[in-house]
Amino acid sequence: MRQNFFSHLECSYCGKDFPGDRLWNLCPDCGKPLLARYDLAAARENLQPGDFCCRENSLWRYAELLPVQQLENRLSLGEGWTPLIHATRLGEEVGFQKLFIKDEGNNPTGSFKARGLCLAVSRAKELGASALSIPSAGNAAGALSAYAALAGLPAHVFMPRDVPHPFVAECRALGAHVTLVDGLITDCGRLAAVEAQKHGRFDLSTLKEPYRLEGKKTMGYELAEQLGWQLPEVIIYPTGGGTGLVGMWKAFEELEQLGWIGRRRPRMVVVQSAGCAPLVRAFQENAEFARPWENAHTVADGLRVPAAVGDFLILKTLRESNGTAVAVSDEEMLQAANLIGRTQGLFVSPESGATLAAFQRLRQAGWIHPNERVVLFSTGSGYKYSHLWRK
Numbered sequence: 257m258r259q260n261f262f263s264h265l266e267c268s269y270c271g272k273d274f275p276g277d278r279l280w281n282l283c284p285d286c287g288k289p290l291l292a293r294y295d296l297a298a299a300r301e302n303l304q305p306g307d308f309c310c311r312e313n314s315l316w317r318y319a320e321l322l323p324v325q326q327l328e329n330r331l332s333l334g335e336g337w338t339p340l341i342h343a344t345r346l347g348e349e350v351g352f353q354k355l356f357i358k359d360e361g362n363n364p365t366g367s368f369k370a371r372g373l374c375l376a377v378s379r380a381k382e383l384g385a386s387a388l389s390i391p392s393a394g395n396a397a398g399a400l401s402a403y404a405a406l407a408g409l410p411a412h413v414f415m416p417r418d419v420p421h422p423f424v425a426e427c428r429a430l431g432a433h434v435t436l437v438d439g440l441i442t443d444c445g446r447l448a449a450v451e452a453q454k455h456g457r458f459d460l461s462t463l464k465e466p467y468r469l470e471g472k473k474t475m476g477y478e479l480a481e482q483l484g485w486q487l488p489e490v491i492i493y494p495t496g497g498g499t500g501l502v503g504m505w506k507a508f509e510e511l512e513q514l515g516w517i518g519r520r521r522p523r524m525v526v527v528q529s530a531g532c533a534p535l536v537r538a539f540q541e542n543a544e545f546a547r548p549w550e551n552a553h554t555v556a557d558g559l560r561v562p563a564a565v566g567d568f569l570i571l572k573t574l575r576e577s578n579g580t581a582v583a584v585s586d587e588e589m590l591q592a593a594n595l596i597g598r599t600q601g602l603f604v605s606p607e608s609g610a611t612l613a614a615f616q617r618l619r620q621a622g623w624i625h626p627n628e629r630v631v632l633f634s635t636g637s638g639y640k641y642s643h644l645w646r647k
């Protein structure tokens with residue numbers, strides 16, 4: 257049996273192919289994200305859904321459909337295979353039966369960023385990177401620090417100067433070099449890129465290298481497996497750079513080509529903060545790309561992303577899935593986070609609260625129907641945001 261079905265990279269915009277055996281950032285021809293492609297016809301011959309049930313409880317259970325080639329390059333801190341919780345107490349409170357929470361706060365470093373950085377660092381190491389760098393609104397920096405430490409590679413992280421202290425503390429404790437930048441993640445991105453160029457570091461900005469997406473696509477595989485190789489009717493996802501949303505959509509396409517699911521897809525919902533909602537605006541304007549958001553502000557650090565390189569992929573996914581995009585206020589997010597807390601016993605981040613706030617909005621509007629299965633992505637735990645509960 258073949259161990260791995262990774263084949264090459266393909267540009268998500270111009271469609272050009274590139275060999276997958278060396279490090280790449282954006283497409284050298286058009287500057288858009290590259291996507292990992294697999295020989296799914298061969299995988300279909302060799303793999304069945306039933307093969308997965310007894311495997312390890314991490315995202316490496318799907319190793320044949322991930323890009324890392326050698327067993328010794330698989331870094332692991334126990335990322336992925338997070339619980340899919342049927343939120344019956346919360347459901348009672350909001351009058352809805354089939355409400356589920358995918359609890360990503362259970363990941364190493366407390367957020368789903370662990371999935372993407374686990375894959376990206378494993379593959380960067382496999383392809384010979386000697387130093388790593390990342391711009392981050394908070395959680396991605398911690399996740400990179402953790403996997404770089406495990407890989408024995410130096411990590412350079414760039415965060416906004418006003419990022420809450422726990423995000424900085426975590427990176428320092430994990431041995432990373434921390435640079436605080438006046439500005440937002442986009443400013444961090446510019447500085448990180450210049451410094452990476454100068455010092456020969458590999459830049460792991462989201463969607464600017466192809467493998468963080470592969471880590472996050474495992475959320476789509478897991479969701480299908482945990483629901484008995486079925487998909488829910490609606491997925492609500494708190495969106496910054498959109499890697500998880502685009503990754504899950506890619507996973508569903510792969511799963512269909514593998515013959516493990518049919519053609520039906522969930523309606524995908526983007527939720528952003530009213531203080532930084534470039535994708536909601538672009539969706540409403542029916543635009544192909546999103547204009548950068550001015551003066552972005554929100555307590556949900558993971559959503560403080562004024563411009564996303566994968567904007568057109570996110571917007572395409574929303575349209576193909578008959579989905580929608582919703583902006584909610586910071587206050588609504590925190591109230592919703594508290595409701596999840598007191599009904600389900602989960603201390604969740606404001607980004608996670610945002611999914612429940614969006615659910616309530618869409619339920620009231622009649623966009624979600626009573627018998628549908630709805631999955632809220634709780635993307636991070638509340639611990640690094642405890643300053644928001646000071647009063």
Ligand SMILES: *Cc1c(COP(=O)(O)O)cnc(C)c1O
Binds near residue numbers: 396462494497499608
């Ligand atoms: C980064 C982050 C998000 C946004 O994720 P993307 O896939 O980049 O859109 C949402 N929630 C939390 C907690 C995050 O750290």
Ligand SMILES: [Zn+2]
Binds near residue numbers: 267270272284287288
């Ligand atoms: Zn291209």
